[in-house]
Amino acid sequence: xxxxxxxxxxxxxxxxxxxxxxxxxxxxxxxxxxxxxxxxxxxxxxxxxxxxxxxxxxxxxxxxxxxxxxxxxxxxxxxxxxxxxxxxxxxxxxxxxxxxxxxxxxxxxxxxxxxxxxxxxxxxxxxxxxxxxxxxxxxxxxxxxxxxxxxxxxxxxxxxxxxxxxxxxxxxxxxxxxxxxxxxxxxxxxxxxxxxxxxxxxxxxxxxxxxxxxxxxxxxxxxxxxxxxxxxxxxxxxxxxxxxxxxxxxx
Amino acid sequence: xxxxxxxxxxxxxxxxxxxxxxxxxxxxxxxxxxxxxxxxxxxxxxxxxxxxxxxxxxxxxxxxxxxxxxxxxxxxxxxxxxxxxxxxxxxxxxxxxxxxxxxxxxxxxxxxxxxxxxxxxxxxxxxxxxxxxxxxxxxxxxxxxxxxxxxxxxxxxxxxxxxxxxxxxxxxxxxxxxxxxxxxxxxxxxxxxxxxxxxxxxxxxxxxxxxxxxxxxxxxxxxxxxxxxxxxxxxxxxxxxxxxxxxxxxxxxxxxxxxxxxxxxxxxxxxxxxxxxxxxxxxxxxxxxxxx
Numbered sequence: 001x002x003x004x005x006x007x008x009x010x011x012x013x014x015x016x017x018x019x020x021x022x023x024x025x026x027x028x029x030x031x032x033x034x035x036x037x038x039x040x041x042x043x044x045x046x047x048x049x050x051x052x053x054x055x056x057x058x059x060x061x062x063x064x065x066x067x068x069x070x071x072x073x074x075x076x077x078x079x080x081x082x083x084x085x086x087x088x089x090x091x092x093x094x095x096x097x098x099x100x101x102x103x104x105x106x107x108x109x110x111x112x113x114x115x116x117x118x119x120x121x122x123x124x125x126x127x128x129x130x131x132x133x134x135x136x137x138x139x140x141x142x143x144x145x146x147x148x149x150x151x152x153x154x155x156x157x158x159x160x161x162x163x164x165x166x167x168x169x170x171x172x173x174x175x176x177x178x179x180x181x182x183x184x185x186x187x188x189x190x191x192x193x194x195x196x197x198x199x200x201x202x203x204x205x206x207x208x209x210x211x212x213x214x215x216x217x218x219x220x221x222x223x224x225x226x227x228x229x230x231x232x233x234x235x236x237x238x239x240x241x242x243x244x245x246x247x248x249x250x251x
Numbered sequence: 252x253x254x255x256x257x258x259x260x261x262x263x264x265x266x267x268x269x270x271x272x273x274x275x276x277x278x279x280x281x282x283x284x285x286x287x288x289x290x291x292x293x294x295x296x297x298x299x300x301x302x303x304x305x306x307x308x309x310x311x312x313x314x315x316x317x318x319x320x321x322x323x324x325x326x327x328x329x330x331x332x333x334x335x336x337x338x339x340x341x342x343x344x345x346x347x348x349x350x351x352x353x354x355x356x357x358x359x360x361x362x363x364x365x366x367x368x369x370x371x372x373x374x375x376x377x378x379x380x381x382x383x384x385x386x387x388x389x390x391x392x393x394x395x396x397x398x399x400x401x402x403x404x405x406x407x408x409x410x411x412x413x414x415x416x417x418x419x420x421x422x423x424x425x426x427x428x429x430x431x432x433x434x435x436x437x438x439x440x441x442x443x444x445x446x447x448x449x450x451x452x453x454x455x456x457x458x459x460x461x462x463x464x465x466x467x468x469x470x471x472x473x474x475x476x477x478x479x480x481x482x483x484x485x486x487x488x489x490x491x492x493x494x495x496x497x498x499x500x501x502x503x504x505x506x507x508x509x510x511x512x513x514x515x516x517x518x519x520x521x522x523x524x525x526x527x528x529x530x531x532x533x534x535x536x537x538x539x540x541x542x543x
Contacts, residue, residue, distance in 0.1 A: 001335050001338035001339040001341075001342055002339075002342055003339075003343070006328070006331075006339060009330065009331065009335075010328065010330070013330035014330060093326055094322075095322045095324055095325055095326040096326050096327060096328065098299075098301060098320065098322045099322075099325070099326075099327065099340075099385070101300075101301060102299055102300070102301070102318070102319075102320040103340065103343035103344065104343065105315060105316070250296075250301065250302040250303060251296070251301045251302070
């Protein structure tokens with residue numbers, strides 16, 4: 001039994017992996033379906049619009065991924081925050097924190113498996129959902145360029161790792177899982193507000209959320225490089241802060 | 252093994268610990284006693300590195316990997332089995348023992364039949380015993396135990412006291428307790444903490460002999476009130492309390508003086524004696540004298 005296996009068991013035995021994969025897989029199936037059949041759905045369930053007709057343009061292949069990215073950027077990221085917070089808030093139950101703290105030399109030793117396993121699970125769930133959405137899009141609407149989709153997935157994965165790093169840093173200052181989740185969600189909502197200024201927005205981590213659909217739709221992959229660099233650098237800084245703040249805390 | 256000098260811990264304006272000079276010799280079983288809020292858990296937290304002192308120094312003569320710490324109410328991830336908890340604890344130490352060592356400490360903790368059960372269903376007493384197993388599995392040189400027997404039934408308490416006794420000579424043990432009988436039974440050295448101050452520290456025998464007022468119990472066939480009045484005239488008697496119908500509790504200035512003067516007084520006064528015996532001094536008596 002190691003700290004790495006402990007995190008694996010945390011994911012499996014608490015069934016958090018089911019919730020995580022469930023939400024990404026669900027949206028993986030749902031995104032292309034809604035993109036393909038939005039007109040039919042509106043015809044059937046739109047109700048009486050007093051003669052008005054809502055007509056969407058014919059679906060394009062990239063719409064399948066756009067729908068998936070839009071859905072998981074909210075509920076998917078929320079689930080990622082919850083799963084990560086439950087793992088990295090070491091002192092949420094102080095006696096359990098004492099067990100770990102008095103057995104490791106540095107807090108980074110205790111945090112690393114929690115961050116890495118959480119991030120790996122979240123990225124795996126996201127990629128699984130994205131692959132489902134990609135396949136279903138190809139079947140229902142049309143093919144997408146393989147290289148562009150893979151680049152879009154990679155950029156999105158970088159963003160999700162950043163989310164885990166952010167949660168870990170916040171957990172160094174909060175004491176409960178709920179407080180960590182709330183603070184992380186607020187941070188993820190507030191930071192992108194700076195992005196209303198386009199020149200700033202292109203450098204923010206949140207800009208990567210659009211890469212999954214953006215790159216296949218024709219935006220050059222290099223357009224996201226600046227944001228990816230900032231996201232990676234900020235992620236590293238957040239992980240450093242996470243270890244530092246966790247070590248400084250008194251239990 | 253542990254030496255603190257001028258240790259102070261403040262939380263805002265409240266002083267939790269004030270100028271603590273703690274000395275725990277190698278191999279000792281040190282019992283730390285004090286009422287609720289005395290600062291015991293804060294002091295153990297400082298020694299375990301879980302809190303930082305406001306002032307003062309702490310010197311611990313053991314590597315961090317050789318210090319075992321047990322909080323007063325140990326808790327573990329409820330989806331782990333007891334064996335997994337102990338295996339995890341072992342893997343995080345430098346202990347050379349393998350799975351046999353894990354089995355041994357689980358057995359010693361009385362959890363052999365529950366080793367593969369998830370700890371989420373464990374009682375508080377079982378969690379306490381599991382905590383002890385997880386603490387000793389790394390063969391620590393220093394054990395810091397916060398109220399290790401407080402949650403246990405009499406049999407569990409007995410097992411913990413036996414465990415602490417067995418560790419004598421193998422490891423240094425510092426444990427806190429509000430059960431004074433436990434401390435008196437297993438400790439070599441006792442520290443009495445009250446309101447953040449260390450009121451006494453030293454061998455428990457010295458404390459019992461030196462700090463408490465010696466008391467004799469005297470039972471007589473004559474009127475005890477009359478005997479009490481006569482006794483109060485003696486210079487070696489500091490107080491007499493009468494418990495009808497025939498008993499007197501006589502406080503004396505010292506045991507040696509009383510051993511010579513008491514029989515002579517009784518013979519001289521012609522008091523018909525049923526019995527005369529010194530009262531056994533216990534830690535509770537000394538503790539109450541020091542803290543009230």
